[in-house]
Amino acid sequence: GLLALSVMSCEDQPVALPAQGHWRIVNYWAVWCGPCREEIPELNRLHQETDLVVFAVNYDGKQGEELASQAATMNIDFRMLAQDPGPALGVERPRVLPTTLLVDPAGRVTDTLVGPQTQETLLAVWRTRASD
DSSP states (O other): OTTTTEEEOTTSOEEEOSOTTSOEEEEEEOTTOHHHHHHHHHHHHHHHHSSOEEEEEETTOOOHHHHHHHHHHTTOOSEEESSOOHHHHTOOOOSSSSEEEEEOTTSOEEEEEESOOOHHHHHHHHHHHHTO
């Protein structure tokens, strides 16, 4: 269910979205997405400077070396997820990139943010939710 926040791996074994009990950011990106490129440095800062746990999901479903290569091209410093956690989170695949999800410690998606975000916009949304 949503609390377990599991996604199916290639072997059809549930794989939990890491960092349960923490606020998480899940960002959908693609190498061909210009606004994603603008947003990555902001997400890198968020990952480095805050307690939010940031994850990247490649929209094109790239895996292995191809995924690592594209992540390096985009200068992504935060953790890649091999599978889309959307189904486990109860959210549909984004229609627009970039799309960023804010996930609470219990595994609920509190916000779906469409378009490029900044560290400031994401922190503002998180602070609002965390103080609710």
